[in-house]
Amino acid sequence: MKTALLSNDLEPLERRNTSIQRNPKASLIRDTAVIVAPTVTIQGSQYLVHFGPAKNPRYHTVTKNKECSCGASYCEAIEAVRQYLLAGGTRAPDPPAEPACPICGSKTFPDRNWDGKYTRTLGWRCEKGGLRHFLEARTERIKKQFAENPWLIPPAPGYPGVRRDELMTWEECEAIRRKVFLETGYDPTA
Ligand SMILES: [Zn+2]
Numbered sequence: 487m488k489t490a491l492l493s494n495d496l497e498p499l500e501r502r503n504t505s506i507q508r509n510p511k512a513s514l515i516r517d518t519a520v521i522v523a524p525t526v527t528i529q530g531s532q533y534l535v536h537f538g539p540a541k542n543p544r545y546h547t548v549t550k551n552k553e554c555s556c557g558a559s560y561c562e563a564i565e566a567v568r569q570y571l572l573a574g575g576t577r578a579p580d581p582p583a584e585p586a587c588p589i590c591g592s593k594t595f596p597d598r599n600w601d602g603k604y605t606r607t608l609g610w611r612c613e614k615g616g617l618r619h620f621l622e623a624r625t626e627r628i629k630k631q632f633a634e635n636p637w638l639i640p641p642a643p644g645y646p647g648v649r650r651d652e653l654m655t656w657e658e659c660e661a662i663r664r665k666v667f668l669e670t671g672y673d674p675t676a
């Protein structure tokens with residue numbers, strides 16, 4: 487089925503190519519058309535470069551810091567983005583600024599490993615305090631939430647209710663923080 491479709495698709499193309507080859511000028515046009523120029527589009531705050539089927543991987547993502555997702559430091563995709571910008575292509579918007587660390591006010595960096603699965607909050611690390619400041623901030627938030635409203639489901643006659651701390655206690659959070667510190671011995675604040 488697939489082969490039948492393919493040969494049907496190729497047929498008009500082949501016919502066109504043979505007719506073009508008779509004309510030497512048109513043959514030049516055909517040759518340049520074969521080299522597919524990479525297409526550059528904006529994806530979030532990065533550039534998505536598509537090389538077409540001839541290249542593997544076809545898609546490369548280039549950051550504003552000229553780093554390519556494929557890992558090659560001199561990737562053609564980086565050059566393609568440079569050419570695209572030189573030709574007046576639209577610049578990708580700057581990535582949204584990471585909020586300052588609520589513990590010490592330093593820069594923070596996203597850390598997907600600590601994204602809250604249920605709370606839908608984004609995980610991060612602090613430039614100075616690392617994961618410790620994230621966990622400290624989270625502990626504070628859980629304490630505050632609990633002080634404001636300890637009930638997830640308030641008690642009703644014949645039903646004891648569910649307290650927030652029954653799901654995630656701040657002590658639990660503290661324990662994770664200590665565990666990370668003990669395991670890695672990493673204390674950037676020390
Ligand atoms: Zn690349």
Ligand SMILES: [Zn+2]
Pocket residue numbers: 587588589590591592612613614615616619
């Ligand atoms: Zn911090």
